[in-house]
Amino acid sequence: MSFSTSVPQNETFILQKLISIRERLTALKQDRSTYFKTSDVNSFYEQTVEEVRKINIIRKDPSLHDEQNRVDVVLDDVFQLLSLFFLTVGSRSAPATYASLITVKRLLDHLKESRIYSNADLTPIEERLEEIKGIVDRDAVSESSELIQLIRAKIDVCEHELAELKESLSVISPDLLPTLQRLVSIRRQILSIGSKPKFSISELKVLQEELRHIESTRVDGNFLSPDGNIPDGQNVVNGLLEECHDLLNDFIAREDLVGPALHPIYEQLTEMKNQLDSLMLTHKWTLRETDLYNFQQKLQVIDDKRVNGVFLDEEGNVPAGQTILLYLLRRCYALIYRLLVSSEPVSEALIPIQNQLSTVRRCLLEVKRMGGLSSARELYPYQMKLASIDNLRSDGKFMIGSSIPEGQGLLNALLAECFDLCHELRVEMEENDE
Incomplete structure (x- = not known):
């Protein structure tokens, strides 16, 4: 699929209409003086679907099926906003699932990139995708075929990536999965503590002792199964154990773990994480689902700054602090996902x-x-x-x-x-x- 920076002449008017819809939705989102009405959201939704129909007619030629340009970027923004509006008015129809799918895709991308996850991370995502598929199947007749086709395509992409992640875990013996899951959890706790501007070394020492306990269960450098055999997956689990030790030693030995060039990004991510943490506690009283759009957009901008998976400084070097920034970025995505999932079907x-x-x-x-x-x-x-x-x-x-x-x-x-x-x-x- 190729992305073009230019927009074909026959799609220019569609782009202008979509930008207009996005601007009006953004203005409506910021208006706290009144409640959103389902009729207003449906009106914007129908206008957007009409533009999608026009795009499909223009691109019906097989050579244009994979066309991607700014029209698609703005359309994605509009559908994200519409999805959050549907959640805000209490609708749990197929259009309301779009924002969740975007966040699920980002989570899967980061899990795949990090290569550090367990079944405990994949199972909730798999269940959520099944739930979304059920909603889409239920609404397939009543909703526009264009939207249903678009959402099903995104579900297929997510399911394909999820299958790849599950396949990579299949090389690890079931006897080692509990140890793997515990080490994944410890690594995240280490990063959670180390990502704070100020943290207590004693908190890290507790995790260090737990790592030593896990390490002491090995025999000749291997984790054994209950029957005394050496199960498959030793390299993965031992590698993760060593990485946890390295992270702990880095945090304990050094005070400033984020290079000066990355401080602005670190401060942005820290602020967003704190705001999302607060929303997790107060969302039933203060959250308007459309508020999550700003967080999604800011995270996407930060995420897109990475080159080959890392943040660079102005000279093209790789400053210290990559692991912490990636942890904060992934944590913010996870918090948005939890807020979307916990949204009640009430206007x-x-x-x-x-x-x-x-x-x-x-x-x-x-x-x-x-x-x-x-x-x-x-x-x-x-x-x-x-x-x-x-x-x-x-x-x-x-x-x-x-x-x-x-x-x-x-x-x-x-x-x-x-x-x-x-x-x-x-x-x-x-x-x-x-």
């Missing part, structure tokens, strides 16, 4: 109500766990809160103006569960009194 307009119901449910479950009510008066605050939320419904639906946002089923189920918990607590109290 942002209904998130405040969902958070209130979730809090009431948590409190009621805690009361039940602690032994129940001592008097009916303790139940009044919960009943009043549930009644006020119930009164927000019109004909059994939570309305925002004249629209019915996504997530009605989930909220109604949550409300019903809270009422049931109140009833159960009252019945238990009355039985105890009798």
